[in-house]
Amino acid sequence: MVLMKMKFSFQKRVKLAQALWLLSWVATIGGAVTFSLGVFLKTELQRRSEVMDNTEIHAVPNTLMIVGLASLGVNFFAGRMCQDALDPSRFPRWKGLLQPYLAVAVFLALVMLVAIVMSYAMKGNLEASLKVGLKNGIRYYKDTDTPGRCYQKQTIDQLQMEFQCCGNTDFRDWFEVQWVSNRYLDFNSKEVKDCIKSNVDGHYLVDSVPFSCCNPSSPRPCIQHRLTNDSAHYSYEYEAEELNIYVRGCREALVSYYMGLMNSIGAGVLSIFLVQMSVLVSLRYLQTAMEAVAGQENTEMETEGYLLEKSVKATAKEFTDKVLTLLQLNQVQAVEGQAAEGQAAEATPEKPVS
Structure with missing residues (x-):
């Protein structure tokens, strides 16, 4: 029809x-x-x-x-x-x-x-790729002297400012990694020593975020250090106040x-x-x-x-x-070719060993 x-x-x-x-x-x-x-x-x-x-x-x-x-x-x-x-x-x-x-x-x-x-x-x-990639990017943020990771900090900072985001899932991701390089830490400072000793892995973990997480439209000067400490800042409540940093994660x-x-x-x-x-x-x-x-x-x-x-x-x-006919024809030709090669190999006389 x-x-x-x-x-x-x-x-x-x-x-x-x-x-x-x-x-x-x-x-x-x-x-x-x-x-x-x-x-x-x-x-x-x-x-x-x-x-x-x-x-x-x-x-x-x-x-x-x-x-x-x-x-x-x-x-x-x-x-x-x-x-x-x-x-x-x-x-x-x-x-x-x-x-x-x-x-x-x-x-x-x-x-x-x-x-x-x-x-x-x-x-x-896409989400799975970004989840792992951003996690590694945050982890290597401090490695500005390591070959292959020299521009990781610049990439993350530009990303957070361009997309108005912070961290992988949210800004708390920065609390879980040491994002400040050791070359910029004063190991004679009691605060630094106590922070490193309080961590099992000996990392400098603080409740802070990089400057690129700051929201420029916020009327208050950016609070990027000691975010969870209400007493560290005047008229500040971590749980109740709208933070002046980006709260949306970069993956989202x-x-x-x-x-x-x-x-x-x-x-x-x-x-x-x-x-x-x-x-x-x-x-x-x-x-x-x-x-x-x-x-x-x-x-x-x-x-x-x-x-x-x-x-x-x-x-x-x-x-x-x-x-299907074409595939079967190709298979038959392949089998015939292998059989011909086998017959040729059998017909070839072996050379006597001298």
């Missing part, structure tokens, strides 16, 4: 080819936009790679860049076919390439759809930023995907409508176009059978 059959007069075929030519160029521009969005997202992720623990989240921008580049070539190819479709004498030369082209175009459309789904589903991986801020970015990109790529599907459907109709004209003297005759020659189920079964 032919699926979604339509009749096309000569004028309709011309209009379809013209509309498809325009759509293919719109899709070509969409491919360039998809590639650009992938590059932009890749750049944004690379900017803060120091506070991310894995590279799995780069699968989204990498996929977008690959699909974008491939779409440029595929849709340019479609535009050339549409031009030749207006001349029935030139269109038959594309006949042998149309089936492979449609298969490649459908595959790219599916990959684009996967990229869209991934852009909405990467929140868990970054997840919100990147998911907003990915969701916006996903919506943009979805619109490009719809254009791409319109190109595929239109090209399939044009192909089937032009096949009836090939070799005919009356090129202005009315023809029929369709999406599938058989039902969806029958088409899927036929495709599956072809794939």
Whole structure:
């Protein structure tokens, strides 16, 4: 049973080819936009790679860049076919390439759809990556003299000021690590000695946060040291007063930023995907409508176009059978090759040992 059959007069075929030519160029521009969005997202992720623990989240921008580049070539190819479709004498030369082209175009459309789904589903991986990356970033904050970690302090400070956040989950994360380098501690001071002795690991742990956690919009001068000590500051209550430092964690801020970015990109790529599907459907109709004209003297005759020659189920079964046959053929060839190598090895006489 032919699926979604339509009749096309000569004028309709011309209009379809013209509309498809325009759509293919719109899709070509969409491919360039998809590639650009992938590059932009890749750049944004690379900017803060120091506070991310894995590279799995780069699968989204990498996929977008690959699909974008491939779409440029595929849709340019479609535009050339549409031009030749207006001349029935030139269109038959594309006949042998149309089936492979449609298969490649459908595959790219599916990959684009996967990229869209991934852009909405990467929140868990992104949050897990930032959780470990920010934890390590805070731990290495003081290591400004250690090769490979020299710029960790600068990265964290810029991050906290830019996203108006503090710590990993919240500002209390700074209470659990020694973020002040030993070179800036006076070990002759009784306060420093007592603080180090009170900790099992011998670290200098205090209820303080870096300056980058200070909220500049607060009317009160920043209180970044002894945050939990009410008596250390005038007219200050740690539990009741709204602190003049950022209370939101950087993981929450970054997840919100990147998911907003990915969701916006996903919506943009979805619109490009719809254009791409319109190109595929239109090209399939044009192909089937032009096949009836090939070799005919009356090129202005009315023809029929369709999406599938058989039902969806029958088409899927036929495709599956072809794939299985191809796989079995490859296996048989591999077995025959191994058998031939074995026979050749047995037929080779051994050299006598001198």
